[in-house]
Amino acid sequence: xxxxxxLPKRPRRNPSATERITGxxxxxxxxxxxxxxxxxxxxxxxxxxxxxxxxxxxxxxxxALPLKSPAGWPRGETASYDAAxxxxxxxxxxxxxxxxxxxxxxxxGYSDPKDPSRYVDVYVYDMDxxxxxxxxxxxxxxxxxxxxxxxxxxxxxxxxxFARTGRYxxxxxxxxxxxxxxxxxxxxxxxxxxxxxxxxxxxxDWFPAEGRGTVRYVLKNAxxxxxxxxxxxxxxxxxxxxxxxxxxxxxxxxxxxxxxxxDFELYGTPNLLxxxxxxxxxxxxxxxxxxxxxxxxxxxxxxxxxx
Amino acid sequence: MLVRLGSAGLAAAGIAGGALWLxxxxxxxxxxxxxxxxxxxxxxxxxxxxxxxxxxxxxxxLVRAILEEMGGIGRFIAxxxxxxxxxxxxxxxxxxxxxxxxxxxxxTVVSECRKAGAAExxxxxxxxxxxxxxxxxxxxxxxxxxxxxxxxxxxxRAFRPVSLPGTILDGWKMHLGPLDxxxxxxxxxxxxxxxxxxxxxxxxxxxxxxGGPRNLLHQRLDEAIADLGLMMRPTLSILDGTRIxxxxxxxxxxxEDVKVGDVIAASVDGVALDxxxxxxxxxxxxxxxxxxxxxxxxVGTADYSxxxxxxIAG
Numbered sequence: 001x002x003x004x005x006x007l008p009k010r011p012r013r014n015p016s017a018t019e020r021i022t023g024x025x026x027x028x029x030x031x032x033x034x035x036x037x038x039x040x041x042x043x044x045x046x047x048x049x050x051x052x053x054x055x056x057x058x059x060x061x062x063x064a065l066p067l068k069s070p071a072g073w074p075r076g077e078t079a080s081y082d083a084a085x086x087x088x089x090x091x092x093x094x095x096x097x098x099x100x101x102x103x104x105x106x107x108x109g110y111s112d113p114k115d116p117s118r119y120v121d122v123y124v125y126d127m128d129x130x131x132x133x134x135x136x137x138x139x140x141x142x143x144x145x146x147x148x149x150x151x152x153x154x155x156x157x158x159x160x161x162f163a164r165t166g167r168y169x170x171x172x173x174x175x176x177x178x179x180x181x182x183x184x185x186x187x188x189x190x191x192x193x194x195x196x197x198x199x200x201x202x203x204x205d206w207f208p209a210e211g212r213g214t215v216r217y218v219l220k221n222a223x224x225x226x227x228x229x230x231x232x233x234x235x236x237x238x239x240x241x242x243x244x245x246x247x248x249x250x251x252x253x254x255x256x257x258x259x260x261x262x263d264f265e266l267y268g269t270p271n272l273l274x275x276x277x278x279x280x281x282x283x284x285x286x287x288x289x290x291x292x293x294x295x296x297x298x299x300x301x302x303x304x305x306x307x
Numbered sequence: 308m309l310v311r312l313g314s315a316g317l318a319a320a321g322i323a324g325g326a327l328w329l330x331x332x333x334x335x336x337x338x339x340x341x342x343x344x345x346x347x348x349x350x351x352x353x354x355x356x357x358x359x360x361x362x363x364x365x366x367x368x369l370v371r372a373i374l375e376e377m378g379g380i381g382r383f384i385a386x387x388x389x390x391x392x393x394x395x396x397x398x399x400x401x402x403x404x405x406x407x408x409x410x411x412x413x414x415t416v417v418s419e420c421r422k423a424g425a426a427e428x429x430x431x432x433x434x435x436x437x438x439x440x441x442x443x444x445x446x447x448x449x450x451x452x453x454x455x456x457x458x459x460x461x462x463x464r465a466f467r468p469v470s471l472p473g474t475i476l477d478g479w480k481m482h483l484g485p486l487d488x489x490x491x492x493x494x495x496x497x498x499x500x501x502x503x504x505x506x507x508x509x510x511x512x513x514x515x516x517x518g519g520p521r522n523l524l525h526q527r528l529d530e531a532i533a534d535l536g537l538m539m540r541p542t543l544s545i546l547d548g549t550r551i552x553x554x555x556x557x558x559x560x561x562x563e564d565v566k567v568g569d570v571i572a573a574s575v576d577g578v579a580l581d582x583x584x585x586x587x588x589x590x591x592x593x594x595x596x597x598x599x600x601x602x603x604x605x606v607g608t609a610d611y612s613x614x615x616x617x618x619i620a621g
Contacts, residue, residue, distance in 0.1 A: 077440070087522035088436040091397055092503050093558045095525060119444075121399070140555050142563040158403065158562035171560055175401045175444070 064193045065108045069120065070185040073110040081105040096139070097125060100132040100219050110186065118179045120186055123171040124194065130166050130201035135217035137164040143214060150187040152200050156180075161187050166197020206302045207234035207242050208295065223284060225263055227256035231280075239285040242299060247278050256280050272296055276303060341470030342483050346540035347492040349383055351575065358574035358614040360583065363621030366549045369571045370415040372621040373545075377573055383542050384491055386424030391489040392417060392456065393541075395496045395512050396432040396447045398558055399440040405550035405565045406558050407441075408495050410450035412547045412571060416495060417454035428456040429489065432515040433482040459485045466518040473534030473604070475527050480518035481538070492541040494577070498548040498568065498584045500556030504528050506595055507557050508584040509544040509577045510536050510606075532597035536577060536606035544577040546584050553588055572616070578607025579614050 015023070067075050079089070086105050087094040094102075104126040111119035127133040130152075137153060141162070145155035151165030159174030161183050170190060174183040207215060213235035222231035222245055231245035247253040253275045264271040264284060272292040273282035281299050286292040351357065355378040361369045374380045384390060394408035402410060413430070420428050430451035434441035438460045442448035448458045465484025471477050486492070496512035503525055504511055513535035514521065524531040548568035555564045568587060574580040578601045582592035592598055598609040608614070 077437075079436075087525075090558055091435065091522075092501055092507070092525065092528075093556075094522065096502050140560065142554065142561065144563040145561060159401070160561050162560070173400065173404070173560060176403060 066189045069110045077109040079107045100136045101128045103128045119175045121173045125169040133164045133169040134201035136169045138216045151191040165191050168194050168197045208298045211236045225260045227259040241284045245280040253278050341468035343470045347542045348540045356617045358616035360572040361619045361621045362570050366411040367415045369621035373573045380419045380423045384420050384423040388425045388490045389427040390420045390425045390491045392430045393494045396441045397434050399444045402446050404559045405552040407445040409547050409549045410446035414450035414454040417456040421455040429459050430456045431459040431485045433461045471538045473537045475530045476534035482516045493543045494541050495545040498587050499552040508581040513539045529597040533600035536601040546572040546580045576607035579611035582609045582611040
């Protein structure tokens with residue numbers, strides 16, 4: 001005999017207190033989950049690009065930076081950024097820092113409690129190695145700033161100051177002329193708070209002193225040549241540049257010379273590049289062949305003597 | 308009761324699983340067609356200049372003189388217009404660094420729009436981080452509000468995908484909310500060195516409408532800027548060369564990176580305006596790849612002399 005598929009109707013009963021609580025909790029959870037889905041959403045780009053991690057904001061982001069400036073301006077906003085999100089703070093400028101293996105930016109703002117329009121913003125860039133901090137510091141200096149005491153090297157102009165110590169490159173940006181004194185006063189305490197940062201940058205004295213301008217350090221793409229990196233460069237006037245670039249090994253140095261010479265000759269730039277062990281040593285922009293040869297020999301002698 | 312408890316548990320688990328699966332996937336409205344930004348350009352009357360270059364030490368005087376020379380603010384703003392003004396407020400840097408629009412230039416433009424009878428003037432930008440700080444420290448918020456404008460800070464709900472016929476930004480989320488109901492748009496940008504695009508001026512200024520991880524566009528920056536030219540056809544563009552950040556852009560840092568320019572230019576053609584701006588940075592317009600791309604796409608002309616710009620002293 002076939003069984004009826006229609007179940008007998010059971011009489012309704014009032015739900016128990018436990019069932020009411022369970023039902024309520026389920027409803028609240030459901031509403032919460034739906035709200036989270038609606039507010040969370042997806043990455044921003046049409047190609048499904050995901051958002052970089054957000055900056056870390058709060059007291060911890062200030063790290064060891066002083067809690068007050070010498071004039072008693074309290075440390076206010078702090079934030080820290082890593083390589084993935086530093087563009088949030090400095091936008092297109094971030095790429096320059098990436099070229100020097102940037103690791104972290106710590107930001108701290110100090111403002112006059114009596115007049116918050118007077119402030120000093122401090123940007124501490126951790127550049128991973130002292131040599132990189134030297135490179136990014138020198139890359140951004142015009143030479144017109146006046147040297148001031150602080151760290152391994154520091155300078156100031158108007159309401160701004162710049163310093164480097166160990167692997168840290170630091171910018172102090174004041175709101176205006178009336179904050180300039182506090183900009184200068186903050187340099188010492190901030191540098192002291194950062195410690196030695198891995199020790200001073202080793203900047204070799206390879207380039208002849210006569211006529212030498214600023215010595216710079218370029219980690220990647222030195223003189224616009226992809227094969228040349230980890231390079232110290234000294235300017236001699238507008239056109240002439242001496243370079244010592246370190247390659248992975250001797251073969252890489254040979255290959256770098258071939259690539260660089262091809263590139264320079266494409267644009268008619270006079271050059272003399274030689275290999276010294278795994279280094280590329282040379283001079284670019286010097287059209288007097290004898291002078292170029294003497295210059296390179298002088299550099300080689302200094303490198304040899306330094307060994 | 309155990310059966311009911313089990314069912315409720317299963318339902319909750321199902322919802323949680325569904326939520327996990329959906330989390331991070333596009334929201335349903337993201338799959339909707341993007342917004343086409345309308346043109347805010349005005350019809351050009353014959354005989355009036357399409358570009359004016361003014362030189363002088365007082366930015367407010369210069370802005371007024373330039374607008375007058377362009378045919379008067381009434382040529383661009385009518386009574387009752389709702390105007391969006393887009394400065395460059397991208398960084399929380401003080402005005403002396405010249406990384407952002409000069410607040411005097413901005414305030415004067417807002418004030419002139421108000422005099423022309425604009426019903427509403429919204430001043431907005433999308434600095435990626437801490438917009439309040441950017442608007443405050445640049446002096447732009449105060450200048451805008453003092454002149455009768457209203458500052459609108461970015462709101463996550465104001466970002467919508469855009470639809471445009473470009474090569475890279477079609478579908479990208481933009482800060483389009485503040486454009487709702489607007490009848491006119493004026494862009495005001497400083498003249499800056501830029502380490503990636505070589506220069507940041509009026510066309511790059513629309514970058515400040517981008518949402519999302521805009522750094523991912525940096526490898527194709529010139530294309531992105533040209534796309535922005537396709538997206539935004541403003542009523543007027545103003546190039547603020549009162550101070551020029553000629554090195555270490557786009558942020559600068561030192562007064563040694565800035566020189567006094569004492570020049571402001573306005574045009575209905577942002578490509579021409581930027582081509583002129585290139586000369587202020589000692590560049591040739593052909594150095595700026597985005598200008599050629601924008602010209603190819605019909606956004607404007609990189610030969611600014613073809614507009615016969617009128618030069619005035621203010």
